[in-house]
Amino acid sequence: MAEEKAVPKAAAVKNVAVLGIGAMGTALAAALLSAGHTVTVWNRTARKAEGLVEKGARRAESPAEAIGASEIVLVCILDYADVGPLLADGGAGEALRGRIVVNLTNGSPAEARELAERVSGLGADYLDGGIMAVPGLIGTPHAFVLYSGPENAFEASRGVLDACARSVYLGADPGLAPLNDLALLSGMYGMFGGFLHAAALVRSAGGKVTEFTRELLVPWLLAMAGNQLPAMAEQADSGDYGATGSNLAMQVSHDAIGAVSRAQGVSNELFAPLWALMERRVADGHGEESFAGVLELVHPRGR
Numbered sequence: 001m002a003e004e005k006a007v008p009k010a011a012a013v014k015n016v017a018v019l020g021i022g023a024m025g026t027a028l029a030a031a032l033l034s035a036g037h038t039v040t041v042w043n044r045t046a047r048k049a050e051g052l053v054e055k056g057a058r059r060a061e062s063p064a065e066a067i068g069a070s071e072i073v074l075v076c077i078l079d080y081a082d083v084g085p086l087l088a089d090g091g092a093g094e095a096l097r098g099r100i101v102v103n104l105t106n107g108s109p110a111e112a113r114e115l116a117e118r119v120s121g122l123g124a125d126y127l128d129g130g131i132m133a134v135p136g137l138i139g140t141p142h143a144f145v146l147y148s149g150p151e152n153a154f155e156a157s158r159g160v161l162d163a164c165a166r167s168v169y170l171g172a173d174p175g176l177a178p179l180n181d182l183a184l185l186s187g188m189y190g191m192f193g194g195f196l197h198a199a200a201l202v203r204s205a206g207g208k209v210t211e212f213t214r215e216l217l218v219p220w221l222l223a224m225a226g227n228q229l230p231a232m233a234e235q236a237d238s239g240d241y242g243a244t245g246s247n248l249a250m251q252v253s254h255d256a257i258g259a260v261s262r263a264q265g266v267s268n269e270l271f272a273p274l275w276a277l278m279e280r281r282v283a284d285g286h287g288e289e290s291f292a293g294v295l296e297l298v299h300p301r302g303r
């Protein structure tokens with residue numbers, strides 16, 4: 001079934017360069033073409049752009065040529081460390097003057113701040129972006145992208161960015177998008193790790209993981225996410241970890257998950273580090289508080 005588009009066609013057609021036509025760059029360029037923008041693509045391995053050229057993209061021979069043809073430059077390559085050299089290669093630096101660079105390559109906050117400085121030194125605006133989607137979701141309502149950098153550059157490029165995904169602006173510090181991107185991924189991997197341990201327990205007892213996941217795990221996690229996370233988030237902000245029905249001492253009174261895992265032949269490697277923190281928090285005298293108090297061991301308030 002075809003996915004609904006994320007946003008209506010862009011009001012103002014723009015000239016956009018997409019540097020890096022891997023899985024994600026291809027999806028971004030295709031969404032921009034569908035929205036009616038003029039798209040110039042460049043890829044290190046030129047033949048990978050052929051499909052996009054058939055859809056109406058122009059192919060540039062170099063990053064400088066693509067940048068020169070465009071007002072907004074999206075960059076989406078594998079490694080952040082390669083973006084700076086790419087934007088300085090063969091006259092690309094001079095071509096950047098007056099452009100808006102939107103770097104969607106995953107990196108760290110420090111890398112984003114450093115690159116923002118280099119790009120503004122070349123007379124261009126810099127936005128850093130964190131894509132919260134897989135390529136197949138680009139151009140659909142399920143995709144969103146985090147942006148940080150100068151607000152006027154975000155507003156000026158928003159019509160273009162909205163063609164790829166819902167755009168979420170986080171603030172002027174370029175490091176905000178990668179930081180929040182990594183925070184979201186941390187939440188996701190925690191959930192995925194929990195899924196693996198749960199799947200191992202169910203499988204060890206001969207159960208069907210598909211059925212367990214559909215009938216029990218997903219409804220349970222949705223209920224926990226909707227009910228517990230907002231309450232724990234408030235506690236994280238306030239530092240007041242008063243228990244709301246389930247105190248930590250009760251939760252760690254016996255290591256049932258570890259014991260059953262061992263009995264079932266399931267490795268406890270995924271779960272044990274979290275359990276150790278919960279026990280330590282109780283040993284530190286916070287047994288009457290909620291699970292959220294474990295945050296103080298990971299990041300003490302005021303640090």
Ligand SMILES: NC(=O)c1ccc[n+]([C@@H]2O[C@H](COP(=O)([O-])OP(=O)(O)OC[C@H]3O[C@@H](n4cnc5c(N)ncnc54)[C@H](OP(=O)(O)O)[C@@H]3O)[C@@H](O)[C@H]2O)c1
Nearest residue numbers: 020021022023024025044045076077078082105106131134
């Ligand atoms: N795919 C996802 O689900 C997803 C989701 C969110 C964010 N992202 C981020 O999007 C970025 C791109 O991911 P992808 O999935 O498109 O990866 P990919 O399919 O492996 O494509 C990598 C792209 O980077 C280019 N590249 C690698 N090294 C380069 C260099 N030194 N100079 C110039 N170009 C270079 C490749 O060019 P060649 O074709 O010449 O090798 C290719 O176009 C990554 O930072 C990734 O973290 C991806």
